[in-house]
Amino acid sequence: MPAPLTHAARPSQVSQAARGMRDPAGRDWATAGLLVAALLAIAAWLPFLDRPLTSDESGFLLLARQWHPGSSLYGDYWVDRPPLLLWLFSLADHLGHTRATTLGVISPGVKVVGAAASGAAVALTGVLTSLIAPHASRSRHLAVALAVALLSSPLLGMPETDGELLALPFVLLGMVCSVLALRRPYEHPTVVVAAAAGASAMAAALVKQNVVDVFVFAGVAVVVLRGRVERPGARVAGFAVGALAVLGTALAGAWIRGTSATGLWDAIVVFRLEASAAIGSSASPATTERLTRLVEAFVASGAAAVLVLAAGAVLAHLLGSRRTERAEGTHPTALFAYPVAALVGWELFGVMVGGSYWMHYLVGLVPGLVALVAIAADIAVGRTSQRVLRLVVAYTAAATVAVWAHHATATVTVSPDDQVMGYLREHARATDGVVVGFGHPDIVAGSGLASPYEQLWSLPVRVRDPQVVELRHVMAGPAAPRWVVAAGTSLDTWGLDAAGATDAQHYLQEHYVDRVEYGDWHVWQRREGGTR
Incomplete structure (x- = not known):
């Protein structure tokens, strides 16, 4: 027979357990x-x-x-x-x-x-x-x-x-x-x-x-x-x-x-x-900063x-x-x-x-x-x-x-993400599409628009579309977004193929107009009547 799961309890344990059994109020x-x-x-x-x-x-x-x-x-x-x-x-x-x-x-x-x-x-x-x-x-x-x-x-x-x-x-x-x-x-x-x-x-x-x-x-x-x-x-x-x-x-x-x-x-x-392999080989300095903050917390x-x-x-x-x-x-x-x-x-x-x-x-x-x-x-x-x-x-x-x-x-302040959402809600049509390069799905959600690009988070872009081929096809395809939101002045960032990102950036500059910027975000609008 297997040994019991408990051993002979100490007297203090027995008395405490007994008191608990006898004390429904407790x-x-x-x-x-x-x-x-x-x-x-x-x-x-x-x-x-x-x-x-x-x-x-x-x-x-x-x-x-x-x-x-x-x-x-x-x-x-x-x-x-x-x-x-x-x-x-x-x-x-x-x-x-x-x-x-x-x-x-x-x-x-x-x-x-x-x-x-x-x-x-x-x-x-x-x-x-x-x-x-x-x-x-x-x-x-x-x-x-x-x-x-x-x-x-x-x-x-x-x-x-x-x-x-x-x-x-x-x-x-x-x-x-x-x-x-x-x-x-x-x-x-x-x-x-x-x-x-x-x-x-x-x-x-x-x-x-x-x-x-x-x-x-x-x-x-x-x-x-x-x-x-x-x-x-x-x-x-x-x-x-x-x-x-x-x-x-x-x-x-x-x-x-x-x-x-x-x-x-x-x-x-x-x-x-x-x-994990992508992060280990080409993570940005922000990753190390987040690790430091994590340890501090x-x-x-x-x-x-x-x-x-x-x-x-x-x-x-x-x-x-x-x-x-x-x-x-x-x-x-x-x-x-x-x-x-x-x-x-x-x-x-x-x-x-x-x-x-x-x-x-x-x-x-x-x-x-x-x-x-x-x-x-x-x-x-x-x-x-x-x-x-x-x-x-x-x-x-x-x-x-x-x-x-x-x-x-603490007072909640308006962030650049919020400003981009507000701009898109004010200037976009309900049927427009938007792509964010890269990450920040809150912008897509807050704008009320749909994204023809399936990647809303940045890490999947770096793993599944590192040469931004899919993004390039979306921008040049029949469901091309009217709006593109890009961080900084280039789509090239860590983990992406430089040549592919440069090609997508050239297409962006040729077919879209940089309308406004909030912080690092640049909001691009497709040229009316532009070719695809």
């Missing part, structure tokens, strides 16, 4: 506190509901609104993201009135979905940590406080609703179901819970393809606990069935809307490998200190626990230290290999950090370690409050 207070924490995370978004969308948010919303059988991966546009992300943005579009203003595209529904994801993540953090460290309420309190602080921090990209944030509830739900499936005695419902874990794992990856956190966590957990779990193979099979069911459903739904499985594979797997937010201290506390326990294990058995919370360590390692790897180093990458660290803090708070050696860990989490909360207050009260 459980009610814990539930109420968790609800308050989740509502606090949601409330942190309220001042930002009418803030203009970022470029990515605008682009994803644009793709979601026009997704239909068309000429590209998602309707008439292409992006290297899985389909569930666009479905979530489609949901957001139905929750609030989207409008173009002088400050950019505003969609309260997008922010509401982001707020809901933050609140759900905080609530699931409480559930997860109560399962990982069931005898230590301080573990749950610290982890939940950390989740609220990090998810409310503009240093981690808030209030931007992006893939990392929208995948977060699925990751935490998958971890909750994985722990339940491993801790429950084997029976039919256990396989169902394992299937739910697999479904959540796949859903997270279908929001952002590198968010395979649950696969990593569950895989290492099965290996570590295999001798303590009855019939682990059945649980793994249930997990696989749940994951495949969600994958099949998503592929079928995407196919109905004109998106093929082979096209998705090319976009979310093949392209990412090619993009990681440190200033307190997340770096939390990671170092929590990991150190867990490591100290594991290194000093061998003698104790022979006498008493392995600490039940420590059993999850290894899958959580693997999870943290994967999340750090994901942040670094993303290549572009945007602030919202740091949101992907939240599941690993909250689980690590829960374990550290329960098994930390000595009161000093626990006190220091609490102080660091308190600093994280204080840093969030300070930065959040600054961003919440």
Whole structure:
């Protein structure tokens, strides 16, 4: 028979657990506190509901609104993201009135979905940590406080609703179901819970393809606990069935809307490998600048200190626990230290290999950090370690409050992107097309015009059309845009073939007139009656 998953608890643990079993009021207070924490995370978004969308948010919303059988991966546009992300943005579009203003595209529904994801993540953090460290309420309190602080921090990209944030509830739900499936005695419902874990794992990856956190966590957990779990193979099979069911459903739904499985594979797997090579060989200086800002945000937010201290506390326990294990058995919370360590390692790897180093990458660290803090708070050696860990989490909360207050009260200014959108809305006809060279899908979305060029983001141009052949064909074809928005005085930029970019620039100068400039943006209008 497999060994039980728990060992003989210490007297303090037994008494604490017994008090919890006998004290429904205590459980009610814990539930109420968790609800308050989740509502606090949601409330942190309220001042930002009418803030203009970022470029990515605008682009994803644009793709979601026009997704239909068309000429590209998602309707008439292409992006290297899985389909569930666009479905979530489609949901957001139905929750609030989207409008173009002088400050950019505003969609309260997008922010509401982001707020809901933050609140759900905080609530699931409480559930997860109560399962990982069931005898230590301080573990749950610290982890939940950390989740609220990090998810409310503009240093981690808030209030931007992006893939990392929208995948977060699925990751935490998958971890909750994985722990339940491993801790429950084997029976039919256990396989169902394992299937739910697999479904959540796949859903997270279908929001952002590198968010395979649950696969990593569950895989290492099965290996570590295999001798303590009855019939682990059945649980793994249930997990696989749940994951495949969600994958099949998503592929079928995407196919109905004109998106093929082979096209998705090319976009979310093949392209990412090619993009990493392109960034590594010809990235602009802006990439290094963003990396510097990312590291600064990681440190200033307190997340770096939390990671170092929590990991150190867990490591100290594991290194000093061998003698104790022979006498008493392995600490039940420590059993999850290894899958959580693997999870943290994967999340750090994901942040670094993303290549572009945007602030919202740091949101992907939240599941690993909250689980690590829960374990550290329960098994930390000595009161000093626990006190220091609490102080660091308190600093994280204080840093969030300070930065959040600054961003919440800051005046929103008109950017060059906004000025270009306004100019196009004022001077363009509804049937006109516009191409932005390159990136900034917010300009296309805010102008109210369509783009005959399928690439709305800059990195896909550098990977899929580096010689700008497709762009040249669009500009000279029957659906040539009336407007072209270009950064600077030339289409030539990093990652593009110089000869191809020069040829496209010559065509632009011959057939278009430079009408106005805002910052680095030049707005070109096609010459009336010009040849193609």
